[in-house]
Amino acid sequence: MATRLQEVDAVMVGMGWTGSILARELAKAGLTVVGLERGEDLTPRENFALPAVRDELRYSYRLELIQDPALETVTFRHRPSESALPMRRFGSFLPGNSVGGAANHWGGQHWRYLPSDHLTRSHIVERYGAKAIPDDMTIQDWAMTYDELEPHYDKFDKLCGVSGKAGNLRGQKIEGGNVFEGPRSNEYPTPPLIMGESGLMFAKVAKELGYHPFPQPASNASRAYTNSEGLTLGGCQYCGFCERNGCEANAKAGPHVCVLPVLRADPKFTLRARAWVSRLSYDKAAKKVTGVVFTDTRTGEEYEQPAGLVVLSAYVFGNISLLLNSGIGEPYDPITQKGAVGKNYCYQLSRLGVTLYFEDKVFNPFMGSPGTQMVMDNFDGDNFDHSGLGFLGGCKIQLGHADGRPISYRPVPPGTPRWGSAWKKATAKWYQHAARITLSGSNYANRYNFIDLDPTYKDQLGRPLLRMTYNFVENDYKVADYCMDIALKIARAMNPTMMGPPGLRRGDYNTVPYQSTHNTGGTIMGNDPKTSVVNRYLQAWDADNLFIMGASTFPQQPAYNPTGPVGALAYWSAEAIVTKYLKSPGPLVHA
Amino acid sequence: MRHRWIVGAAALLLAPSVSPVAAADVEHGKALYQTCAACHTERPDALGPSLKGVVGRKSAALEDFRYSNPMKRANLIWDEDNLRAYIRDPQATVKGNRMPYGGLTDAKDVDDIIAYLKLLK
Numbered sequence: 001m002a003t004r005l006q007e008v009d010a011v012m013v014g015m016g017w018t019g020s021i022l023a024r025e026l027a028k029a030g031l032t033v034v035g036l037e038r039g040e041d042l043t044p045r046e047n048f049a050l051p052a053v054r055d056e057l058r059y060s061y062r063l064e065l066i067q068d069p070a071l072e073t074v075t076f077r078h079r080p081s082e083s084a085l086p087m088r089r090f091g092s093f094l095p096g097n098s099v100g101g102a103a104n105h106w107g108g109q110h111w112r113y114l115p116s117d118h119l120t121r122s123h124i125v126e127r128y129g130a131k132a133i134p135d136d137m138t139i140q141d142w143a144m145t146y147d148e149l150e151p152h153y154d155k156f157d158k159l160c161g162v163s164g165k166a167g168n169l170r171g172q173k174i175e176g177g178n179v180f181e182g183p184r185s186n187e188y189p190t191p192p193l194i195m196g197e198s199g200l201m202f203a204k205v206a207k208e209l210g211y212h213p214f215p216q217p218a219s220n221a222s223r224a225y226t227n228s229e230g231l232t233l234g235g236c237q238y239c240g241f242c243e244r245n246g247c248e249a250n251a252k253a254g255p256h257v258c259v260l261p262v263l264r265a266d267p268k269f270t271l272r273a274r275a276w277v278s279r280l281s282y283d284k285a286a287k288k289v290t291g292v293v294f295t296d297t298r299t300g301e302e303y304e305q306p307a308g309l310v311v312l313s314a315y316v317f318g319n320i321s322l323l324l325n326s327g328i329g330e331p332y333d334p335i336t337q338k339g340a341v342g343k344n345y346c347y348q349l350s351r352l353g354v355t356l357y358f359e360d361k362v363f364n365p366f367m368g369s370p371g372t373q374m375v376m377d378n379f380d381g382d383n384f385d386h387s388g389l390g391f392l393g394g395c396k397i398q399l400g401h402a403d404g405r406p407i408s409y410r411p412v413p414p415g416t417p418r419w420g421s422a423w424k425k426a427t428a429k430w431y432q433h434a435a436r437i438t439l440s441g442s443n444y445a446n447r448y449n450f451i452d453l454d455p456t457y458k459d460q461l462g463r464p465l466l467r468m469t470y471n472f473v474e475n476d477y478k479v480a481d482y483c484m485d486i487a488l489k490i491a492r493a494m495n496p497t498m499m500g501p502p503g504l505r506r507g508d509y510n511t512v513p514y515q516s517t518h519n520t521g522g523t524i525m526g527n528d529p530k531t532s533v534v535n536r537y538l539q540a541w542d543a544d545n546l547f548i549m550g551a552s553t554f555p556q557q558p559a560y561n562p563t564g565p566v567g568a569l570a571y572w573s574a575e576a577i578v579t580k581y582l583k584s585p586g587p588l589v590h591a
Numbered sequence: 592m593r594h595r596w597i598v599g600a601a602a603l604l605l606a607p608s609v610s611p612v613a614a615a616d617v618e619h620g621k622a623l624y625q626t627c628a629a630c631h632t633e634r635p636d637a638l639g640p641s642l643k644g645v646v647g648r649k650s651a652a653l654e655d656f657r658y659s660n661p662m663k664r665a666n667l668i669w670d671e672d673n674l675r676a677y678i679r680d681p682q683a684t685v686k687g688n689r690m691p692y693g694g695l696t697d698a699k700d701v702d703d704i705i706a707y708l709k710l711l712k
Binding site: 043044045046048049050051223224226232233234235237239248249250251261264 | 625626628629630632634636637638657659687689690691692693
């Protein structure tokens, strides 16, 4: 029997970016807030300090900041006709764990989605006609436009101290920034990081070919910055241990640096780490949640935390799992296409690219951060004419040295043996002289890519695991092929000593090599309760006091990394809760 | 060769100390200090130790900060010379310390920061 705790105004399920932001905004509005986190508590002072934090083996290979699959994982199959098997080691994607969530180990690539990404379906219909969209491509519009979300994108920028250069300031296009981005109300909080040689070479050639390269916007502050919470970020030290590691210099934005110090000092807020939420208490008739049930992972004891408002701020999988395991909403069925929970699971085409070798150049790849890359968006989203191409979506194309770490970064030319003295010699010879153009592509929703509950396998608490049914489809391969041709054109124009083969993915999606932790969808936003789980304020259609944060609300995945919009949506939803919902609790949208 | 290098280094040490011609600019030092302040705050969970009263203090002196072993062994007094050397090149001065900072190359900048540090009490 669960021990019933004292009721609070609001409870957060998961204390990463969105849980921290919502907790802060709600506590600021006077609510008592409890933040529950499945993992342990961390502090930068103890956990992200030198020299231990620059341990590639510990964090990149032994995955110390990542969810333990022995406790909870997902099962996987490529298509509905197969039986799924559990992923016993995370590879393709790495869900975070502990206070700070995946923001502890993100790299910091910080984007806003394109205005056309916010209107994916209607934009395509308007430009190419409804027939351009294949029958099984279940793309939808976002439930708010770019312009509506802009003030919240701006707010998140100022929380993070993002470094970069504007390409569209209040409608004025600026060369050197991303001229394809939506209008920004403000310049980036800190200037771009210092670009390395490889990024500059790429930018020069891309510009000569008529494209529009710009520095990667990054939540790696380029200099000391005091954020919107009055907290200070340090300047990036270019150590190259951003992704997979905590930041030793306070320069990579994350809840620990940007929000939590203020929250921890607020008496209205209580943090409970090692509190693993197993289900929500749901009153289906009243369309309300009444609280959450969690297990203390140290003692195994169960507690019920009653709350007036519940915020699902877990990772994509946690959010979907808690809905399905609590009986909230209708599970999606790919045959009838009824139900919305688990629908439109999307991923990302990533880590595609081509490696170039320059005998006479020295790149110092050990220095960098995600912000020391140059990017071009000419072939991203709908920034180019898709007429007659036979696919929708696109890629961002980039080059720069972000993390030339000693174990994983060993570029060797084609034909080099995989091990032994010849391999060692080649890695020593080429470490300084290789650079890779990489592609990251959109992934549009497909009818048969979805998440539901596994009929066989259970987690440590005895709940059914989530089952992922997913594969890349023809559209994805066409996007990748088309953008790879552009990358090869740039590569040849850069005139390298030699080039590796185009790195594309063929055949079924492989869950083993790391690609990206950009899992999206499953609790998507929309204007119709039949085809979405949350409304435009991220309020659940099936419980008006339940709000669902994060990338699980994205109807499909654009080419960009998801964290920027995740933060913006958190502020957008928090504002709706504080200014609308608290004044008159109930559905904020009547469908 | 090695002998000549040592003689050269000794000559450098004997050269007049690099005292700036212009007086240190405290305001400029304060502006530069913002980079330090990202970690060296008074918060209990700060990444770096408090620098209030650091000038003249013994190294690794604060009880509420977990210093690295190299810093604990350094046994320095943070007088101007030691601070100057440390801010210019932290790893050369206390090898293996865990301050994630590459150093300041401009001698005037270093003096300005030290002038500001003297005011932190």
